[in-house]
Structures are given as C-alpha cells and as structure tokens.
Amino acid sequence: DAGRCHQNLRALAERARQLNSYLWIDMEQTAYVDATLEIVRRLQAEFGNVGVCLQAYLHRTMDDLVALRPLGVGVRLVKGAYSEPPALAFPRKADVDENFFQIAVAMLAPQGRPAAFRAVFGTHDALLIARIRAHCKTIGLADSALEVHMLYGIQRAEQLRLVQAGVRVCVLIAYGAFWFPWYMRRLAERPANVGFVIRSMFAR
Template identity: 40%
Template sequence: MLLWQKMMIGLARSESVTRRMQNSRYMARFARRFVGGRDGAEGLERAKTLREQNLSASLFYLGEYVADPQEIATTRRALSDAAKGLGASGLDVHLSVDPTQLGAMLSWETCRENVTALAREVADHAGNGRDVLMLDMEDSSVTEPTLDLYHFLRNEGLPAAVTVQAYLHRTPGDLARLVADGAMVRLVKGAFAESGKVAVTGRHDRDEAYRKAVVTLLSPKARERGVYPVFGTHDHRMVAFAEHVAATNGWRRDQWEVEMLLGVRSAYQRELAARGVAVRLYLPFGRDWWPYSIRRVGENPKNLGFVFRSMAGGGE
C-alpha cells in the first residue's frame, strides 16, 4: 500500500497531470463523486442537501502547499464566504483548512494571522451548532507547528479543533495534552507515506494505534474534561469499536461523531445516520479537484474503479 500511496501522491503533485485531468470533461464525472462543487455556492447547496439526510458537513476549499500570496488570499476569501453562507443558512459553521493553504509555506507567522482571522469569522457567524475551524493535519514535517497553532487559537478563546494522526509515534503524548485541554479532536489513521522512524507502517499496527487512540479520546477523563472526539474513518470495525467504548464509558450519542469523506461509502454513511450516530462529511469545493480526488484513490485502490467508469462515461 505504501508504494501505491506514493504513486498517487506523485500524480497529485504533477502539474501537467493536474492540468490534463482538470480540463477533461470525462474526468469531471469522477470529480463530482468526491467534490461538493466548483465554488462556495455549490458547496453550500450540497451541504444543505446533506442536512436533509441528517448528515452534517465540514467545508474545505481545495488547494494544498500554496506559496502564492494571491492564491492564499483567494483561499481565505472562499472560506470566509463559506462561513457567512453556512451561518446564514442555519448550518454548522464548520470549516476545515490545511495550514499550508493559508501561508505556512511562506511563514508560520503569516499562517497564524490568516487562520486567526478565519477563526474569528467562524465565531462571528456561529449559531447553535458545532461551529469550529478544524485544522487538518498534513505530513509529519508540520505536525508540531500545526499543534502549536491550535493551542494558540484556543488560548485566544477562538473555536478551534485539530486533526491527529493515530499512526505517528508521537500521538499518545499529543493526545494526552489535548485531552487535558478539553479539545475537539478529529482522529484519523494517517494517509501520508511516512517512514518507520516517524510512524507505524503495517496495517495491523495502524489499526491497533487507532484503537488505542479511540480509548484515550473516549475515556472517562476525556468526557469529564469536555473532549469532543471526531472519528475520521470509513472502517466499520473502528466505528463499531468506538460505539462500544463510548457506550461502556457513558458517552451520549451527541458527545462524539464520525466523519467521512464525501463520496466514500455513501450507503454506510446513511446507515449510521439512520441509527442515530452523528455523521459529518468532509465536503471539498473549488476548481483544483484533481490532487484531492486522486489521493482518495491512493487511500483505497478500489476507488480506481470510479476513475475508469468516469472515463468510460459511466456512473457510480
């Protein structure tokens, strides 16, 4: 799987491949499966539709590792407009953002200024829902500054949450601090091709690391501290494990949630929602859809079938 992920990451980062795919009318069908819309308006409409199905959304503007100040400004405006639209529609003002989208490639000071301004906008448009700016976690080179950024926002009294990757060796220590802080934490297994010095690499070891992190986030101490766990996984075994631990430790269904990607295991998402599990979908929008979408193929080779069917003109 590691080699497969590296291949897909290579395709995601290729400018020539990206241009070719994003200009292909055939591949647009592939994009619609994983992407909520070409702009914020379409993304907002998709979020409204999901809400009718008892599914919440976290909006994300497509783009990564951005070093162009103009593109950084575009990203900030797009997310600012999304916050306003979500608030006006009575939906959760729930945004996800990569630090490298908002200036980290230039300097972490620039990133902090942009992210802080965006978190203030989330607060300004917040209603009575789960309103928060969720910091996505990228590769291990930015783990420490991303966590520092989260703690800065929290110290400023802003609605911030952070993503933690279970497969990193450092994660148990990071979770201990986040639990003490009463944080909202999105837990993912980890999808970057990290070395064994930084992360566990075997599937069994990744699963075991995830289970241990679930136990930490659903511990009695975490509940007492006001932690809000978000389990980012499509693995039904991990969801079932989380349900079991939550019930055993006295967590209500409204005190934690499962987050999945738009277009991945849609029937299972609806099944969970129907039985009362809080489900949120990561809903990307924007024009640069290829790098994001091909990473979904990297995470699960079965998604490659969607590519071929799209190119052949077929549906899902």
C-alpha cells in the same frame, strides 16, 4: 511561513466564531506536526473553537492527545495518509488500526475530559467504528455521543446507517477553486480509493 499561516487561520477562526461554528485544521506530513500544533494551541487560546486532525499511524499521537485535551482543542482522529518512516509511524496497518482504537478509548474516557473537548473519528472503516461503538456501550456512552466524519462520496451507505443509529455524522466536502486538486490528492494517497469511490456510488 508560520506567521502568515497563523494570520490566515485567525481570520477563519474569527469568522467561525461569528457564525457560532468550529474550525477544523488538517494535518500534513510529520515535518509540519509541531508547527501545526503550535498554531492550533494559539488559536484555541484566543478563539476556543478549534480542532485538529491527529494521525493514529504516528507513534507520538497518544502524547499529543494527552497534551491537547486539557486545552479543549478538539481532536479528529484519522489513520494518516502519508508515507512516513518506521521510526515515526507504524508500518503495519494492523498496528495503525489498534493504535487508532487505543487512542479512541483515551479520547472517550470521561476522566479529565473538559466539557468543550470534541472527540471525532475520521474514518470509513466500518469494523473500527463498530468496535468503538461497542466500547461506548461498555462505558455507558450513547451512540448520540459519538461523532464520525467521512469524505464526501465515500461509504455513503455506512453514513446513512450510522445516522439512523443516532451517531452524529459529518461529511467533509472540498470546495472553492482548489476542490478538484484536493479531492484528487486524497484519492491519490491511496490508489484503492478510486475503486472504493466508484463502488460506493452504487452501494446500498
């Protein structure tokens, strides 16, 4: 129910504005992308404090970025967690990683970038983050201009390393009555994550 979803999100955006905070909206399967972006555009026009997740595995994502950026909608770029057909998404991980990097370059480009635009990279991929940081250096952006978001409990050692280097790091924490099903769903999206979580609990 898009109308009800919009109303619920209006309440959250309003509360975020009162607290001088920011509202990030996640992205689900491709069937919901257009409806989600439409709500995001309406919320941004009304409140001006809204960002959305875009998925680098989708062929459409560069076009979505180009359309959203002038509106000042923040973008949290992730690789994408769902199983999508090749007509809609890159099937090969190497292509997803390359598309992530190309979109990151476009997000960081100073030309036409509104002051309010928030560019965020939601990934635990240390090599990809290193590549983005190296690109920032070549265009004269300091580490402090970079923002990386990770999930709670994952790659903690990398989070600390990035903070020490001056990168802004936020950790996404699931809370409320549904935190456990949400966290389990995120783990289940990628069975390898269960092993990662256990390993990262002991990582230095």
